[in-house]
Each structure stands twice: as structure tokens, then as C-alpha cells.
Amino acid sequence: MSTVLSNSMEEARVGSPANIAAAKRGFGSRLRQFNVPAGLGGWIWLAIIIIPVYYVVITSLKTQEGYFGQNPLALPASPTLENYQLVLEADFATYFMNSSIVTIGSVVPAVLVSFMASFAIVRGSGRFLKLVNGLFLMGLAIPLQATIIPIYLMIIRLNLYDSLLALMLPSVAFAIPLTVLILSNFIRDVPNELFESMRLDGCSEWQIMWRLALPLTRPAIVTVAIYNGLHVWNGFLLPLVLTQSPELRVLPLGLWTFQGEYSVNIPAVLASVVLSTLPILVLYVVGRRQLLSGLTAGFSK
Secondary structure (H helix, E strand, C coil): CHHHHHHHHHHHHHCCHHHHHHHHHHHHHHHHHCCHHHHHHHHHHHHHHHHHHHHHHHHHCCCHHHHHHCCCCCCCCCCCCHHHHHHHHCCHHHHHHHHHHHHHHHHHHHHHHHHHHHHHHHHCCCHHHHHHHHHHHHHCCCCHHHHHHHHHHHHHHCCCCCCCHHHHHHHHHHHHHHHHHHHHHHHHCCCHHHHHHHHHCCCCHHHHHHHHHHHHCHHHHHHHHHHHHHHHHCCCHHHHHHCCCHHHCCHHHHHHHHECCCCECHHHHHHHHHHHHHHHHHHHHHHHHHHHHHHHCCCCC
């Protein structure tokens, strides 16, 4: 009797064989949940992203002598803000204002036109709308580089060369196809019962679009607005071909100010890169929730 009692007490202390086997299975399942290759790939990708950012920031705080006289990845021996002062004094405000005007003037019309077109494609019917949708999808297959010469000739014919409007119109045209695709998929996920209920309440299609579809597609609208804004803000080919006046330069072209005939002021260039990135970073921080919601929604079907 005492032997049986002692054995049962020992099993209770260390656990029964069934409990030990269950614990081992649970530990094995938890171990299998750790995806080692994916985790290693994530750390490698983080290093690939962080190292260039680190290089840009620390180099913008170096002098030209310090840049050429020490390890490129080493911290600056004597950090300085002279490069940022040089950038701000070199018409940076003008370049920044031009980029802001072109970006806002391109993104707002592109998003509005794309939203109305997407609503018509999803809620309407007929061969004409199918044809329009097909044309938008075909626009995704046409790269900007393949059309730069026709765009240049059309801008010349319209007497818009060397103007900010010459940068806005092509940017709007190239932003519409992808924007229509994303917003159309998002609007399709809106329950049809909501549209029918508003129609029974006496609302027209115009009122349904602005009072129902627009608020429900706000995450997708923020997503495409930020995406298109990044492309326009960082655009280089269109400003290079369609403008030539120094006062009409945008930020990517403004970087040429720090390039001489025989040398390049690399710390000043990277300081201007940091300053030109700050507005996009602030925009992402403000709209990150809507951006993530728009990226994960609208493609469930």
C-alpha cells in the first residue's frame, strides 16, 4: 500500500506519462511554429533596408573632407549641419514648393476621376463600361519610358512645355489605371444590400456614390493617394524632359545643384535626400492606419 502511494505521489510530482507526452507534443508544436528561414530572411531584409538609411543619414552630417577621409559607414567624427544649411540656401524651398504643387495637382484629380470611374464600372453595366475598363487595364502594360517621346510632342503642340502643368497631365494619366483597378476591387466588396437600401430611401446614384461608396472606400483612397504621391514626388524622367527653367525644377532635379563639373558634393546631396524624404515620412505616419487597411482589404474575393 505504501509502495503504491509513493508511486502515485512520484507521478503527481513529475507528471503522469500521458501528461509528459502531451507536454512534449505541445513543445514540439510550439517549436514548429518558429519559422527559422522566414525569421532569418526577415532580419536580412531589415539589414538591407536599414544600412542604406543609416548611410544616408550619417553621411549628411559629415563634411566633404570627413566623407573622403574615413570609413563610409563610420559615425562622423565632428557632426555638422552645414550641409542642411547649404541645401536650404540653394533654392530648396522653391524646389519643394514645385514638387508639392505637382504632386497635389496630380494625385487629387487622378483619385477623383478614378473613384468615379470605378464606381461606374462596378455599379453600371453595358459594353461601353466594359470597354473603358479594358482600356484602363491595358494602360497598366504601357511603361512611361515607352511613351516619353509622344508625350513630349503632345506637350509641345499644346504649348505647355516648361510648365508645371506639363508634369501634372501625364502623371494623372499614368496614375489612373492602377488606381481604378484598386478602387474597383474595393468597391466590389461593399455589400450590395447597402446600395439597395439607399436606393429604396430615394437616393440617386450620384448621392449613393458620395454618401456611401466614398466613406467606405476611404482606406483604399488613402492607399492609392500615398502610392501615387510617392511616384510623382520621386519622378525624374518627366521633369527632366518637359522642363528646363531653374525656377521650375522639382526636388529630384534640384539634386543636380550640388553636382559640379568635376566633383559632386555627396554629403549635401544626401542632406537634400533626407529633407525631401521627410514630407513622405510624415504623410505615412499620419495615414498609416488607413494605408494598412487599404492594403489588406479589397482583394478578399
